[in-house]
Amino acid sequence: MPRPRQPRLTRQLIVETATALIDAEGMPAFSTRRLAAELGVRGPSLYNHFATKDEILDAVADTVTGAVDxxxxxxxxxxxxxxxxxxxxxxxxxxxxxxxxxxxxxxxxxxxxxxxxxxxxxxxxxxxxxxxxxxxxxxxxxxxxxxxxxxxxxxxxxxxxxxxxxxxxxxxxxxxxxxxxxxxxxxxxxxxxxxxxxxxxxxxxxxxxxxxxxxxxx
Amino acid sequence: MPRPRQPRLTRQLIVETATALIDAEGMPAFSTRRLAAELGVRGPSLYNHFATKDEILDAVADTVTGAVDxxxxxxxxxxxxxxxxxxxxxxxxxxxxxxxxxxxxxxxxxxxxxxxxxxxxxxxxxxxxxxxxxxxxxxxxxxxxxxxxxxxxxxxxxxxxxxxxxxxxxxxxxxxxxxxxxxxxxxxxxxxxxxxxxxxxxxxxxxxxxxxxxxxxx
DNA sequence: ACCCTTAAACTAGCGGTGTAAGTTTTGCCG
DNA sequence: CGGCAAAACTTACACCGCTAGTTTAAGGGT
CATH class of the missing domain: 1.10.357.10 (Tetracycline Repressor, domain 2)
Incomplete structure (x- = not known):
């Protein structure tokens, strides 16, 4: 499966799904492959949007912290x-x-x-x-x-x-x-x-x- | 290499080495194989003394907490x-x-x-x-x-x-x-x-x- | 209209992980 | 001295983060 008509992933979608996955199943269950599966995608595809797993986690952390008033x-x-x-x-x-x-x-x-x-x-x-x-x-x-x-x-x-x-x-x-x-x-x-x-x-x-x-x- | 004359591992030695390894190189560097290597042993041998990796970590945590007065x-x-x-x-x-x-x-x-x-x-x-x-x-x-x-x-x-x-x-x-x-x-x-x-x-x-x-x- | 670059998915694969299974040799107990 | 348990081993499985290279589509320039 090559490049699709409409991109299936965006940074925002990845971060939201990652947050939901971590909330629901905890940090140990959070793997790039698992997250990709949750997004209907194949693992390495995430690396088109984030350089490393930690970069995804940083984005999640930043979103959480951003909610503080x-x-x-x-x-x-x-x-x-x-x-x-x-x-x-x-x-x-x-x-x-x-x-x-x-x-x-x-x-x-x-x-x-x-x-x-x-x-x-x-x-x-x-x-x-x-x-x-x-x-x-x-x-x-x-x-x-x-x-x-x-x-x-x-x-x-x-x-x-x-x-x-x-x-x-x-x-x-x-x-x-x-x-x-x-x-x-x-x-x-x-x-x-x-x-x-x-x-x-x-x-x-x-x-x-x-x-x-x-x-x-x- | 089968069972040695004198056991090379004990729970205490494993815990001490694990603590030192975590202190020196951080949690991500702590793997069963790495810890075993530090002990001059082959990875799965640890499972003769602890059931899981978490059990080792719990023992380390308990030792640390035990130092509190x-x-x-x-x-x-x-x-x-x-x-x-x-x-x-x-x-x-x-x-x-x-x-x-x-x-x-x-x-x-x-x-x-x-x-x-x-x-x-x-x-x-x-x-x-x-x-x-x-x-x-x-x-x-x-x-x-x-x-x-x-x-x-x-x-x-x-x-x-x-x-x-x-x-x-x-x-x-x-x-x-x-x-x-x-x-x-x-x-x-x-x-x-x-x-x-x-x-x-x-x-x-x-x-x-x-x-x-x-x-x-x- | 065509080419070319870039984007965004893919497959294949490397080295590492926790741990299960089974093997071998040793020490000890009856 | 026979047999059992202990404590190391090897092998193997499924998963992990990530790299490399491939394929196709989108979009811009001439």
């Missing part, structure tokens, strides 16, 4: 901006949990990740944080979000009570974690995020703006 | 215990950054991870935290540590200034991140951890022990 940093309230961003970030990652491990490594070359870092850093500096602090805060939040999306705490547990009761005295109810997976993970994220922001606000009041802090901003 | 939870100061644990956890993971993505997924079956979760959960409950809260706190800290070890923020950036100056106005100095990689990551971790613990202490004072908080514990 950083518009809050345009406003004046940096705490609210961080909170909205973190939740949006988490939502984007948990929508495609299987690519998170890939996505979390080496974001420094992907445009969407850079745009996100730029927006966060700029917003924090504008709010008065010293540049070095702004970098640390952005990184710390990224750690927290990526970690929460990567290793769903609850998902790791198994529904077999016997496994835990014997050796881990305090985890007698750990098998219940598997049931309430989503609520445990979201609860842990909410608690941790609030604590983080609380601590950062205290640091801000102490070091950046001792005068204005505590008053209604204006 | 949770002894602080035996004491009375839960904040100090969390801090010590988090740093020890981070040290254990950053000592072997290449297996972190694997390690962070599905810890619910590995003994060392379960023992760690048990110690943390038990310590927090003993300190007065409600069980649900204790679960959330342990998970939140785990998110933060795993995220920090997984996606070294700075490592993602590249030493090419041109790449950032053009499109990301606030990242003009991002290429410097590559130089100060370790200090950026540690600084971000220290800042985030302190903020998290500060926020948790405030929550504790508000909901768990409004009377004792603020006084010297006794």
């Amino acid at each position: 950083t518009s809050g940093f345009a406003g004046r309230d940096w705490v609210a901006a961080l909170r909205d961003w973190a939740w949006s970030y988490r939502r984007a990652l948990t929508a495609h949990p299987n690519i998170v491990p890939y996505l979390a490594q080496g974001p420094g070359r992907r445009p969407a990740a850079l745009a996100m870092a730029d927006a966060v850093y700029g917003g924090l500096v504008r709010a008065g944080w010293p540049p070095a602090r702004a970098t640390h805060i952005g990184a710390a939040l990224r750690y927290f979000v990526a970690g929460s999306a990567l290793g769903s705490f609850a998902r790791g547990f198994v529904e077999d009570p016997e496994l835990y009761a014997a050796h881990y005295p305090h985890l007698r109810q750990a098998h219940r974690l598997a049931e309430h997976q989503q609520s445990v993970d979201e609860g842990a994220f909410a608690l941790g995020l609030d604590a983080l922001l609380h601590g950062l606000a205290a640091e801000y009041a102490r070091t950046v703006d001792p005068v204005e802090s505590g008053r209604p901003s204006g | 949770t002894s602080g939870f035996a004491g009375r100061d839960w904040v100090a215990a969390l801090r010590d644990w988090a740093w020890s956890y981070r040290r254990a993971l950053t000592a072997h950054p290449n297996i972190v993505p694997y390690l962070a997924q599905g810890p619910g079956r590995r003994p060392a991870a379960l023992a760690m979760a048990d110690a943390v959960y038990g310590g927090l409950v003993r300190a007065g935290w409600p069980p649900a809260r204790a679960t959330h706190i342990g998970a939140a800290l785990r998110y933060f540590v795993a995220g920090s070890a997984l996606g070294s923020f700075a490592r993602g950036f590249v030493e090419d200034p041109e790449l950032y100056a053009a499109h990301y106005p606030h990242l003009r100095q991002a290429h410097r991140l590559a130089e100060h990689q370790q200090s950026v990551d540690e600084g971000a971790f220290a800042l985030g951890l302190d903020a998290l613990l500060h926020g948790l202490a405030a929550e504790y004072a508000r909901t768990v022990d409004p009377v004792e908080s603020g006084r010297p514990s006794g």
